[in-house]
Amino acid sequence: MNEAVGWVPVALSVDVLAGAASPAVVDGAEIVVWRTVAGRVQVWVDRCPHRGMRFSFGFVRGEELACLYHGWQFAADGGCTRIPAHPDLTPPATICSDAYEAREADGLVWFWPVRGTSPDAPPPSLAGLSPVRSLTIRAPADMVLAALGGTVDGPVVRTEAGGLPLVAAVQRKNDCITTLHLLAASEADQPAVATWSEAFRRRVEAAASDVASAA
């Protein structure tokens, strides 16, 4: 199946705290998801251009992210603003992080996985839905999707969870691990969907390990 490039969901908005940086993996590629103190969400390649240290170990300082290794600081557009070893140096404009276009909408954080190209449309609309949790499942995406059923529209699956409407935004971590960002129809449905999701994960992981041991 040849998939066109599209928005990839990486987190619930509520899980990306202001002033925090966290690692994530999409199709085997390491990214850092962070939020400035003022609230702007950022998604970058998880690697500082200096000596390759992962940005996700760094510190958010106001509207900038500082790398843990040598304290190099980068602004939200990716440009390096400070190299502490050379306090009087204005960092050359060529020194920058690799930033993806990130978008926050309807309670999810998305990114466009190809740098240097513009997204052709905004992320799928999930208006009116109630984000529940992110669920990481040790099973390949095709097994997870088969178990979810419902209708698939790009990265979004609309199905049912024990009789309740369920929307799942799919993030492929790698060939063996899939993360679902789950949304319920309303806040009232959240607890039941959360409970359902734990049983769903157990079922799918058991099936995946059966397949793996049979192989």
Add this chain to the structure above:
Amino acid sequence: MSAPLESAALDAWYVVGRSVDVTSDARSATKLLGNPIVVTRGPDGTPLITADGRRLPTVERYGHVWTTLGQPNKPLFSIPEFDEPDRRIITAGAVRVKASGLRLVENFLDMAHFPFVHTDILGVPEQPEVVKYDVEIRDDEVWAENCKFYQPKAAATSFGGIVTDYTYRVLSPFNVMLYKSCPSAPGRLDAICLFVQPIEPDYSYALPVLAVIDSASTDTDVIHFQQTIFLQDRIILENQRPSLLPLSPRMETPTRADLVSVVYRRWLKEKGLRYGALERAA
């Protein structure tokens, strides 16, 4: 079966354990450059090291046992300080690191990370500047001299901050040491070495050893100090991407503070060293 080893990696001496840990009643199965080896001590007391049944040459020096899988064209490097009678030789033992041994050496050479990785020990964020230092290659070793850095607590015995003078010396691709001003013996230099046993291209054993004048701290205090420092570095080393050391200048961005690492990488490239390195842009 992996590609044959290049001469720059094969024909060199490597540390494979501390002398105190190599005894005649134990056979340690380990690896060197991806090759299984067995390390023990023979009945006559000399180290006995075999690879696939073949006896390997051995050397015992600087508190450690050394071997080679090839034919080095020169003897093990010389560090005369270890022979001084009032030196304490303190070996810390191996720490395992999921990183290329070349990344370990480069991290050892770096001062710019002191305020951020070893905060309030080897540096403070308020004094991050790395002033210009000099780098030279002498007798096929990389030397960085006139290095200076402000440190709040430069050694186990220090109270209060000083500007420490450092000299760095890369003895071979996987072996590095530094000399630093000694707080308790002005005019003399402490020596701290990091010997790396490359297990796989991206997996190493780090074996630190000190040859110091310090008479106040116990061995345990000194080892704990070094271990604290090293475990802070390990967080960095295991999270650098790529794991292998890029030798192509375009892949990573150095500044003037990184001069010794720039020279180190170029020196490795000129030697044709490939083990633990990444040659092309990924």
